[in-house]
Amino acid sequence: MNPSGGLVWHWHAWRHQHAWQESINQIGQWLEEIPTPSKELVLIGASAGWMMPSAWLQRFEKVTTFDIDLFAAALFRRRHGPALKVSCTQLICHTSDALTHLQPLLRAHNRAAILFDNVLGQIRFHHTSIDEVSHRIEAITQSLRGRSWGSVHDAYSGKVVPSPAPRSLPLKLKTLQTPHDVSDNARMKAPGIAEFCKQLQPQGEWLDHLTANVFPEGTPIHHIAWPYSTHYCHWLQAGWVTV
Numbered sequence: 001m002n003p004s005g006g007l008v009w010h011w012h013a014w015r016h017q018h019a020w021q022e023s024i025n026q027i028g029q030w031l032e033e034i035p036t037p038s039k040e041l042v043l044i045g046a047s048a049g050w051m052m053p054s055a056w057l058q059r060f061e062k063v064t065t066f067d068i069d070l071f072a073a074a075l076f077r078r079r080h081g082p083a084l085k086v087s088c089t090q091l092i093c094h095t096s097d098a099l100t101h102l103q104p105l106l107r108a109h110n111r112a113a114i115l116f117d118n119v120l121g122q123i124r125f126h127h128t129s130i131d132e133v134s135h136r137i138e139a140i141t142q143s144l145r146g147r148s149w150g151s152v153h154d155a156y157s158g159k160v161v162p163s164p165a166p167r168s169l170p171l172k173l174k175t176l177q178t179p180h181d182v183s184d185n186a187r188m189k190a191p192g193i194a195e196f197c198k199q200l201q202p203q204g205e206w207l208d209h210l211t212a213n214v215f216p217e218g219t220p221i222h223h224i225a226w227p228y229s230t231h232y233c234h235w236l237q238a239g240w241v242t243v
């Protein structure tokens with residue numbers, strides 16, 4: 001059983017495309033701001049690319065996707081294949097565990113930009129020990145030294161005041177990655193964060209996805225709300241690390 005993918009995920013994503021559109025647009029705008037770092041892109045946790053604009057993928061000569069989900073490769077090809085054919089972008093989709101085998105993957109794609117596509121915050125669901133999750137995330141980011149890479153991932157998620165209609169998202173917010181030894185309390189006091197939290201209309205305690213130190217200090221971070229359902233929201237953070 002895959003806790004962060006599989007048929008239930010695809011069904012949910014397909015049904016919520018309209019409700020997610022504003023979050024998808026904001027991810028697209030963030031991606032457009034990134035100077036295209038390479039002609040080759042590796043997407044880790046690509047799934048079917050439900051939240052990935054084809055237009056950004058068309059910038060590349062070659063896109064290689066990785067996902068452990070057995071349905072992801074075929075669905076990704078179906079959703080993005082036609083657009084990538086138009087741009088003559090080569091598309092290769094793998095079904096494999098890219099996080100466990102990251103080092104050989106990085107060596108095999110030594111010129112590619114690497115995008116962790118909403119997967120680093122999911123590591124939380126694949127291990128029971130919080131220390132193990134933090135250790136895994138740290139090992140992943142360490143191994144990316146000297147590479148051009150980015151990630152969009154869950155920072156927090158939780159219940160919100162229910163809204164049957166598509167909700168308007170919090171105002172766009174961009175901050176810089178704080179030093180890694182800063183406490184969670186201090187992080188929450190960064191300019192704009194309190195207002196962003198308030199606009200999410202959270203209820204109760206939210207889940208920490210343990211991604212607070214994914215990016216090196218000073219990396220620009222875009223904060224994006226993702227209304228996963230009428231009563232549950234994810235707080236995504238997106239950043240790109242250039243060499």
Ligand SMILES: C[S@@+](CC[C@H](N)C(=O)[O-])C[C@H]1O[C@@H](n2cnc3c(N)ncnc32)[C@H](O)[C@@H]1O
Nearest residue numbers: 004005045047049050051067068097098099117
């Ligand atoms: C939230 S979904 C990603 C959504 C996707 N980026 C999209 O736009 O549709 C997380 C994905 O990460 C995948 N995943 C989890 N662990 C993985 C791993 N170790 N290697 C590759 N993919 C993984 C899951 O199977 C799932 O499809």
